[in-house]
Amino acid sequence: MNTDELLTLLAIAEEDRDDCLALLRGDRDRTTVNEVLDALARSFGTFDEVPLDEPTKDELTWLHAFLLFTPTLVEWHRARGIPEDVTRDTLADVGRHVAISRRVTGEFGLQTWRWLTHHLTARIFALGRLQFALQRTKVAYAGAFEEGDWVLALHIPESGPLRPDLVDESLSLASGFFAEHFPDKPVTVATCDSWMLDPYLVERMPAETNVGSFIRRFTPLGVTKDAPAEALYFVFRTRDLSRVPELPRETSLQRAVLERADRGETWQLAWGYLDLPAGTAAPSREAVSSLA
Ligand SMILES: CC(C)(COP(=O)(O)OP(=O)(O)OC[C@H]1O[C@@H](n2cnc3c(N)ncnc32)[C@H](O)[C@@H]1OP(=O)(O)O)[C@@H](O)C(=O)NCCC(=O)NCCS
Incomplete structure (x- = not known):
């Protein structure tokens, strides 16, 4: 090329x-x-x-x-x-x-x-709206996965709205894709380790919003970690907490992030999982020779 x-x-x-x-x-x-x-x-x-x-x-x-x-x-x-x-x-x-x-x-x-x-x-593949990294878990969670199981770590690129129909499609594509291309690494679960899964956000973002609907798909794994600047970075692309007073409060998500910082509370990274749906056919197959 x-x-x-x-x-x-x-x-x-x-x-x-x-x-x-x-x-x-x-x-x-x-x-x-x-x-x-x-x-x-x-x-x-x-x-x-x-x-x-x-x-x-x-x-x-x-x-x-x-x-x-x-x-x-x-x-x-x-x-x-x-x-x-x-x-x-x-x-x-x-x-x-x-x-x-x-x-x-x-x-x-x-x-x-x-x-x-x-x-x-x-390690990672973009399938529709979401990205999925195939990896082995290093821990077990009863009812979710055993240590050493293959799972998909799910990631959300900044590429437009996180509409529920796009998320459904992406999860379904992932099931089909990994079963087809990596049958020796079977996956039934997707995990997500994100600022978006902080339980606080469930209270702040209604189920009708894209963010609210997305985070309610996950079962919490009960693992959270202090991450003071994580939400700030993804919503404002800065990690500088001293900028909180000057940052815009135009959207409900911005307000949710900044009002928590105003109260001196620390944002949490939280880990959750969801069961993958039955897969649909892989995305359209095109010859890839033009990439060589
Ligand atoms: C996750 C993301 C796609 C959600 O966007 P979305 O589908 O537009 O979200 P919603 O429709 O649920 O938005 C709900 C509210 O939050 C606001 N909002 C959503 N994402 C926002 C952002 N990045 N910055 C500021 N406000 C945002 C919306 O404007 C809306 O505000 P309103 O209620 O005042 O109208 C978007 O926030 C994003 O691209 N984030 C960066 C990527 C990221 O965080 N990945 C996770 C890494 S672990």
């Missing part, structure tokens, strides 16, 4: 393209990029059974490696018959996060490079 096709596949925005091209021209230290490429290759396709090494925390070195490693991922998807639209939707998160980085910092970068390692090690 040529560079244009690569940047399009990764949904790199127009304003970030020149910076990506400059990265690829490579006046940075190539030794560390190669170390990152080796780390990606070791963990690749193991669904985190081989945890990823982090030879550096330099975000642009990671992005450079992601650009170089993408053809390997595409080839792996193709060899498994994964539809081209799944590959594209999955990799579009790279461009989305480069854009989020620019929105947050005003500069080209990839603050969330660690998140994108899910994608480049072939």
